[in-house]
Amino acid sequence: MEYKDAKEKFISTWGSLGSLWGINKAMAQIQALLFISTKPLSMEDIMEDLKISRGNTSMNLRQLMDWGIVTKELIPGERKEYFTTEKNVQELARTVAKERSRREIKPVIKILKEVSSIKDDNTKKTRELIKQTKALHDLAETADTMMNKLVSQEQTWITKSILKFIK
Amino acid sequence: MEYKDAKEKFISTWGSLGSLWGINKAMAQIQALLFISTKPLSMEDIMEDLKISRGNTSMNLRQLMDWGIVTKELIPGERKEYFTTEKNVQELARTVAKERSRREIKPVIKILKEVSSIKDDNTKKTRELIKQTKALHDLAETADTMMNKLVSQEQTWITKSILKFIK
């Protein structure tokens, strides 16, 4: 496999993976492209490489910046804006995990809390609803806490050694 | 909040969450409905409760069975088929984690492996592609292994105590 094929394969795989965890194809592809680029890219560069429109590029770049995984790079003397993504995978994982937690997991936990806190009227179905949503709530909370601890920078020696051990 | 509202809130939240992690709304809602039901439900029951068509119900039930989180329950003397979902959240999490690993994560890991294994022609861009996809590969593998270990039934005393400690 040559560079060009490998690059295309990586970008398209990353793209379809993206749609699977909540961001759209173009957004994931832009990130992928930046991730393997040796230098910052302009909107023009990105549009051309991925063959997507200017509007699409602009909107998705903004979203990537909202996620905090792409930043503007101002090149002295250049009018155009250039973009780069976080190159360190650990840091990338950290950011993505935090954002997903904030955007998706935490709100769900909140709703599970609400639902599982309704007044128990002692009917069988209310009991079941409370019991099951409470169980989901606890699971979601544990998973969320764990993910954040494992990925966070302020790891204690304990989580660090766990990480080493477990893999 | 009364039972009816709580139930609706739970089902619709679970539904929209579903589309976010790769299964469609109806599928997630059916699972949610079964999850809080006190007894097995027939296709008729589900269609009526969620106001979805027979075809839709049938197809999504089959998918849930493919995932291994819903099973047919044959009630003696009854012609109709009845359905239940796994009620234990731990077991549910285990199944979902295994399926996601198999369907999504493993294939991506394989492609990352391929891409990161292209011949190094000593150009800067090939070097970067290899370096970055290799880093992603390692991260994905660690995450996959870890998830499966944490969730698996055959936990060693180590992962068990880690779990206790970390939450």
Next chain:
DNA sequence: ATAAACTTTCAATTATTTTTGAAAGTTCAA
């Protein structure tokens, strides 16, 4: 073998999401 009871399939429709492209907006050098 038949027919009632039930489930599955799938082409067509409907709903949702993504993408485009051109107009409007911004910034900056002269």
Next chain:
DNA sequence: TTGAACTTTCAAAAATAATTGAAAGTTTAT
């Protein structure tokens, strides 16, 4: 200021995904 260089916005179009419903398929009791 003006206008060239660039970015953003957003209504419309295109692409994709989900849903319907009725016909075809299956199972079972008689």
